[in-house]
Amino acid sequence: MQFKHHGLSSEMLLELYKAMLKPRMIEEKMLILLRQGKISKWFSGIGQEAISAGVAMCLDPEEYILPMHRNLGVFTTRNVPLNRLFSQWQGKKNGFTKGRDRSFHFGTQDYKIIGMISHLGPQLGVADGIALADLLRNDKRVTAVFTGEGATSEGDFHEALNIAAVWNLPVLFCVENNGYGLSTPISEQFRCKHIADKGKGYGMESYIIDGNNILEVYSRVSALSRSVRQRPRPVLLEFKTFRMRGHEEASGTKYVPQQLLDEWAAKDPIENYVAYLKEEGILSEEAEVEIKKEFIHEIDENLQLAFEEEGIKSSETDELNDVYKEYVYQQVKPLEKTSNIRLVDAVSAGLRQSMEKHSNLVILGQDIAEYGGVFKVTEGFVEAFGRDRVRNTPICESAVVSAAMGLSINGMKAVMEMQFADFVSSGFNPIVNYLAKVHYRWNEPADVVIRMPCGAGVGAGPFHSQTNEAWFTKTPGLKVVYPAFPYDAKGLMATAVNDPNPVLFFEHKALYRSVYQDVPDSYYTLPFGEANLLREGKDLTVVTYGAGVHWMIELLDAHEDLQVDLIDLRTLQPLDLQSVFTSIRKTGKCMVLQEDTLFGGIASDIAASVMEECFEYLDAPVKRVGSLETPVPFARSLEEMYLPKGRILREIRQLLAY
Ligand SMILES: Cc1ncc(C[n+]2csc(CCOP(=O)(O)OP(=O)(O)O)c2C)c(N)n1
Secondary structure (H helix, E strand, C coil), X not given: CCCCCCCCCHHHHHHHHHHHHHHHHHHHHHHHXXXXXXXXXXXXXXXXXXXXXXXXXXXXXCCXXXXXXXXXXXXXXXXXXXXXXXXXXXXXXXXXXXXXXXXXXXXXXXXXXXXXXXXXXXXXXXXXXXHHHXXXXXXXXXXXXXXXXXXXXXXXXXXXXXXHHHHCCCEEEEEEECCEECCXXXXXXXXXXXXXXXXXHHCCEEEEEXXXXXXXXXXXXXXXXXXXXXXXXXXXXXXXXXCCCCCCHHHCCCCCCHHHHHHHHCCCHHHHHHXXXXXXXXXXXXXXXXXXXXXXXXHHHHXXXXXXXXXXXXXXXXXXXXXXXXXXXXXXCCXXXXXXXXXXXXXHHHHHHHHHHCXXXXXXXXXXXXXXXXXXXXXXXXXXXXXXXEEECCCCHHHHHHHXXXXXXXXXXXXXXXXXXXXXXXXXXXXXXXXXXXXXXXXXXXXXXXXXXXXXXXXXXXXXXXXXXXXXXXXXXXXXXXXCCHHHHHHHHHHHHHCCCCEEEEEEHHHHCCCEEEEECCCCCCCCCCCEEEECCCCEEEEECCHHHHHHHHHHHHCCCCCEEXXXXXXXXXXXXHHHHHHHHXXXXXXXXXXXXXXXXXXXXXXXXXXXXXXXXXXXXXXXXXXXXXXXXXXXXXXXXXXXXXHHHHHHHHHHHC
């Protein structure tokens, strides 16, 4: 192995040695503890230290690094206290996740390290968002994100690189090509010769770097970092290295040819570098022993701290309280002047006024800039706020959700427009696994609103008609808003943007241009978790939201004999069950109406809650009414049969007659 010192001082050359040695020694200790049954799992980065340590040494402390599961060297180079790392791995309180997540699955703003989720790929899009925030503030910073070569097969890799290229984001995409993804060799993972070859396809600079040579890693990455700070752009770096141990310790390396292991053992990044330092007279035997002694002492001392720390204790209340970041609702009352506007105008006005109020708010979505979005919600926004803050995105739902998370991590707010709620499936993973869980896991809020133009009744078939709120009400950590009226839509949008938690904001397409209301011109907010009692009657409670509200109003207007309490939920998470219970204690009967297919929907949960809380008050079983258990059909006659609208009256009559 050839080492060139590139004019680095002896002190610096020694620093680089120490930066690799510390994670190696920690790992060696962990392997012993693993055998003793004192820790449960270990993903080894032995043999890959030059990459983690080298890259981390090149970045300034305020620049973000997004490591993966083999990048202990990032944490040690950033001087994360070892006792906290050890506590983290033991699931203790001095760790970073209050025992809620394991190994390297955490981030820490104190050290500007943003850890992974198990799904690997979303990490790359998060880096895009972080870098975008830097770029918008002209901070002249670079962001480094790691991935293994295996995870480059995920769509997230493609999406994140594509976005970074299109937006010229200052990201170093650091691929550690270590030969295997679990048991899968690179020949079964990708077809091109080098991962770096993919850079060309994205219109992106890319380089191959010897990942076992710390001086090559450090000199190349520091030069590139300086250059990227001055001229923001993404760079793809492929570090050639090898995974010397199993995927995790239990899985072993039986499937790896011995010859490969031997070849790479000879290229050990630390042993070779030590030999070079000794040859150059920079490191003596005595100094080496001394350094190791110090590290052993530091490791043992910190391990003792972690072992002495008592096991995690919590309460149900503490656990539940950390799912969402605490948000104290700020009421802003509207001024008197109103205009008669449609739901679509109200969403637009709420968003526009939020853009005026929050200079750190960025809107992301397909065709939302000059084109104004397919529903014209952002029409005129580019003229008002500029293209930096009203950003057209490539068709990359997953990485755009991740980028929205990255914006939030780096001090911004984000609203993402899903072109149609149906397409959220392409961005589902980061929503339910990253945004929803990040506050519970390591106390980081996801200040993101995802707008969801949804719903049937528009003759648009299976992929432009779904109302998929149940995919999200199921997932702790998300808030779900579903207004039925312009007044609510505008005020709830303002609150959704103010609230630092992730909000799925459903906007029914069939209501966009059919529902009018007098809506205050001024900015105002409305609280989450407060249902609206729209009509009062003594015989029956109907609980619904979205289009269901309007079906019910039409029906009640046509049938004045019906005595119904009509409840519009307005938000589904939080869910105002108390208003529902209060009404049922009066009426004794309840129907829950939803546009979605019935099974597994929110109507089922409301019905169950009513049964649990109001059993003694009920004079009939709770009735759920929803769509047929089929996809949403295209032809109007089929769609009418699918939707519950035509069945509501019959169901109400039967329930009243029970
Ligand atoms: C979406 C997803 N699929 C599969 C896995 C299981 N898994 C975890 S790590 C891993 C291998 C990753 O390989 P690579 O990206 O090359 O990183 P390495 O482990 O080699 O450092 C696999 C298959 C996962 N965690 N997430």
